[in-house]
Each structure stands twice: as structure tokens, then as C-alpha cells.
Amino acid sequence: MAMTKKEAILRAAQEAFGQLGFTAATVKDVASRAEVSFGLVSHYFGSKHELFIAAGFDMADRLIARLHDSTKEVSSGLDGIQKYMTAYFEFTEEHRTRFPVLLRCSPFSHMEPGVDAAMVAEKFSFFIDELKRCVSMGIADGSIRDLPQEKTALIIYGNIVGSVRTTLLTPYESDGIFEETINHVTRSLKNSPGKDGC
Structure with a gap:
């Protein structure tokens, strides 16, 4: 199914803001x-501000739907974190x-x-x-050691954000960083039986 013009504008805005940032991207560039x-x-x-928010929120909503689907059925809280x-x-x-528009339109980034x-x-x-929710589930089911949830x-x-920013916005070599980030978080959270959660 062909994109509507509104959808085409959102995609173009995501590219422009993602690549250039809010200040450098222009509405003229998005239209082009x-x-x-x-x-x-x-x-x-x-x-332009409203377009920036719409572009970021559209990307966020797509990601939220994906994450929601990924954590619907999990075997444990730790499994939920890994799937997320x-x-x-x-x-x-x-x-x-x-x-990158989502990295720029984020409370974890500089807000314009x-x-x-x-x-x-x-x-x-x-x-x-x-x-x-996944951390709380993991503590309850024993897959995650007792940690402050928030x-x-x-x-x-x-x-997660650090790995994505390194991959998409920096010149650093980042092959395998996503897999290692998952492994690092898993090692940090995993409950070790017989050690009283320590």
C-alpha cells in the first residue's frame, strides 16, 4: 500500500531531524x-517544533508497539529484559x-x-x-537479584540508549555492541542461586 503524503512527510522529517538535528534541519528540506x-x-x-515532536512520537509509537509485542509472553523477568x-x-x-530522530527527541538527550x-x-x-515491570517480575520469580526497580x-x-547513540551517532567501531550490551545487562541482573541475591 502506498504511503499517504502525511506519512511521507513524517518519514522525511525523521530522516532530516535524525541526520541533521533540530537546528540544521529545515521544513523546506523535509518538503523536498x-x-x-x-x-x-x-x-x-x-x-517546525510540532513537526519535530510528531516525527519523534511517530517513531516512539512504532517502537512501543514492537516492545509491547516482544514482552507479552516471557518465561521470566530476566527473559523479558532480554527480549525487550x-x-x-x-x-x-x-x-x-x-x-536517530528518537534519540534527539528524548528526555535522555539535549531538548531544543x-x-x-x-x-x-x-x-x-x-x-x-x-x-x-520486567525487573519487578524477575525479582518475584527469582531470575533477577533484589535491586531497586526504578x-x-x-x-x-x-x-540501551548509550549503545544506540554509539552505533548511530559516533565514529566509534561498534560491531557487536548490541549483543554485548544485552550480555552485560544480563550478567548484572542475574540472580546467582545460593548467594542470597548478592
Whole structure:
């Protein structure tokens, strides 16, 4: 099925903001990438700030759906964390040219003046809440040692974001970093029987 013009604009905005950042990307560039008129971009999305938020939130919603599916049926809390991370990294790879918009439109990044940081933080609450749920489940089922749930969820998410930023936004060699990040988090969380959670 062919993309609508609105969908084409969102994809183009994700590419432009993801590659260039908020300041350097222009609405004119987005219109050119989407092969639509400048006025049509403004008609659908209003200001540049609104377009930036729409582009970031569209990517977030797609990722949220993927993560939700990945953690619906898990054998343990630790399995849930591993599936969450695997799905997150796979989604990143599938959307390499557009995913950086989500890194830029994030409470874990520098927020542009005029962007509603509280609204962005609320959108991102799913990412942390789902990790907290898996950590809580893992502590209850014994697969994860006894840890502070919210801080642990934030640390896991920080590891994910750091790996993605290193892969997509830096010149550093990062082959295998996603797999090693999953292994590192797993080693850090895993409960060792007979050691009283230590």
C-alpha cells in the first residue's frame, strides 16, 4: 500500500531531524525529501517544533508497539529484559536512517528550546515502566537479584540508549555492541542461586 503524503512527510522529517538535528534541519528540506509543497507540511504539522515532536512520537509509537509485542509472553523477568533489549536493537537496525530522530527527541538527550520536555518525558514513560515491570517480575520469580526497580530500569535504559547513540551517532567501531550490551545487562541482573541475591 502506498504511503499517504502525511506519512511521507513524517518519514522525511525523521530522516532530516535524525541526520541533521533540530537546528540544521529545515521544513523546506523535509518538503523536498517528501516531494511535497512547503505549504502541505505546514498544513499537516504547523510549526517546525510540532513537526519535530510528531516525527519523534511517530517513531516512539512504532517502537512501543514492537516492545509491547516482544514482552507479552516471557518465561521470566530476566527473559523479558532480554527480549525487550533484543527488540529495541532490532528495531534500531531496521530504521537506521530514521531512528536517530528518537534519540534527539528524548528526555535522555539535549531538548531544543520550545519543545515541551514534560510531554516528551510522558511519552517516554512507557520505556521505563515496561523495564520496571520486567525487573519487578524477575525479582518475584527469582531470575533477577533484589535491586531497586526504578533505578535499575533507568540504568538498563541508559545502557540501551548509550549503545544506540554509539552505533548511530559516533565514529566509534561498534560491531557487536548490541549483543554485548544485552550480555552485560544480563550478567548484572542475574540472580546467582545460593548467594542470597548478592
